[in-house]
Amino acid sequence: MAMDASTRTVALYQHNEALRKHVTKVIKTQKISEYYLHTISAESCPSELAANENAFRPLKNHPDFKHSPEEMDGHVVITAETVFYAQGGGQPYDLGVMRTLDSDNAAAFDVLAVSNGPNGQILHFGRFQPESTKIFGEGESVEQVIDGKALFGVYPGFNPGKMSQAMAFYFCFAFKKYADSGICAGARRDLNSRIHTGGHIVGLAVRHLAQSIPGIVELKAQHYPDAAFVEFKGVIDGKHKAAIEDQANRFVQRALPVKVYWWNKQEMEEKCAVVPENVVVIDGELLRAVDIEGAGAYPCGGTHVPDTSLVGKVVLRNISRRRGVSKISYSISEANGEEAPRLSTAVDSKS
Numbered sequence: 001m002a003m004d005a006s007t008r009t010v011a012l013y014q015h016n017e018a019l020r021k022h023v024t025k026v027i028k029t030q031k032i033s034e035y036y037l038h039t040i041s042a043e044s045c046p047s048e049l050a051a052n053e054n055a056f057r058p059l060k061n062h063p064d065f066k067h068s069p070e071e072m073d074g075h076v077v078i079t080a081e082t083v084f085y086a087q088g089g090g091q092p093y094d095l096g097v098m099r100t101l102d103s104d105n106a107a108a109f110d111v112l113a114v115s116n117g118p119n120g121q122i123l124h125f126g127r128f129q130p131e132s133t134k135i136f137g138e139g140e141s142v143e144q145v146i147d148g149k150a151l152f153g154v155y156p157g158f159n160p161g162k163m164s165q166a167m168a169f170y171f172c173f174a175f176k177k178y179a180d181s182g183i184c185a186g187a188r189r190d191l192n193s194r195i196h197t198g199g200h201i202v203g204l205a206v207r208h209l210a211q212s213i214p215g216i217v218e219l220k221a222q223h224y225p226d227a228a229f230v231e232f233k234g235v236i237d238g239k240h241k242a243a244i245e246d247q248a249n250r251f252v253q254r255a256l257p258v259k260v261y262w263w264n265k266q267e268m269e270e271k272c273a274v275v276p277e278n279v280v281v282i283d284g285e286l287l288r289a290v291d292i293e294g295a296g297a298y299p300c301g302g303t304h305v306p307d308t309s310l311v312g313k314v315v316l317r318n319i320s321r322r323r324g325v326s327k328i329s330y331s332i333s334e335a336n337g338e339e340a341p342r343l344s345t346a347v348d349s350k351s
């Protein structure tokens with residue numbers, strides 16, 4: 001039976017953040033240019049069009065996709081479920097591979113960008129490896145692996161000189177940390193999860209210091225390796241920098257459990273430290289929340305580490321103030337104080 005082309009993709013990472021490998025079914029495989037022309041730009045309603053354009057945002061300035069969407073080579077693969085994080089909520093997408101299970105009829109697809117597309121579908125953008133004898137068929141079972149093969153230099157077309165700095169960083173970071181232990185999957189995701197949890201910790205540290213820093217409300221956050229920040233409504237003076245950093249690292253040292261919940265509107269408002277203005281909570285629907293036990297919860301669709309000690313160390317880089325909005329830039333370093341590299345990302349930083 002043919003699958004409904006508009007079947008939503010189940011974002012498995014929202015339910016099991018530890019999952020790095022999964023077998024699922026293909027809903028659709030299409031050339032990126034065709035998908036763009038038939039699905040994205042074919043929509044006439046302006047608001048839909050804007051939402052659909054967002055689906056292509058991770059491909060802007062992407063080192064592997066040079067052309068405009070109409071001429072872009074490569075494929076978009078939509079699956080029933082996915083372990084690949086779709087860029088959003090200030091967190092970058094996952095990289096990895098999808099491959100067929102049937103070795104006589106082999107196809108492998110490098111996932112180079114992931115976004116939220118129209119109709120609740122998650123879009124995996126990438127290219128089939130040259131050895132592939134075909135592309136994925138509708139309804140076919142494929143195995144998804146985050147990072148995986150990419151880390152050991154057997155990535156097709158792997159050319160470190162051509163990689164963006166951010167990708168080089170991810171590869172090197174992953175290699176250094178995991179090569180010896182033999183654990184290869186998910187290093188980029190692990191880092192993104194650490195930085196994301198670090199962002200929640202920075203926000204909650206400011207909240208914890210409400211007596212000395214009153215009237216502050218979280219607005220938005222971004223958790224990119226080179227450009228992580230949390231933004232607040234209200235003025236945070238630079239003199240609080242050390243106190244915020246100390247409080248953040250006290251949360252880290254306590255190894256507080258990080259838990260995911262699905263709450264309704266009322267629960268969100270009661271249990272979250274704040275429900276930021278840009279978070280839409282619809283009556284009767286459940287929304288995902290991430291609670292750092294003993295520190296506080298935020299509505300959040302991103303991935304996190306199981307407890308705060310795994311973040312490493314939170315480093316406050318700068319506090320800037322502009323028109324009543326304060327922005328705290330932060331990074332994370334290893335627990336031993338070794339600095340995590342800060343390199344520019346090639347991916348578009350708005351989500």
Ligand SMILES: [Zn+2]
Pocket residue numbers: 089196200290298299300301302
């Ligand atoms: Zn979050």
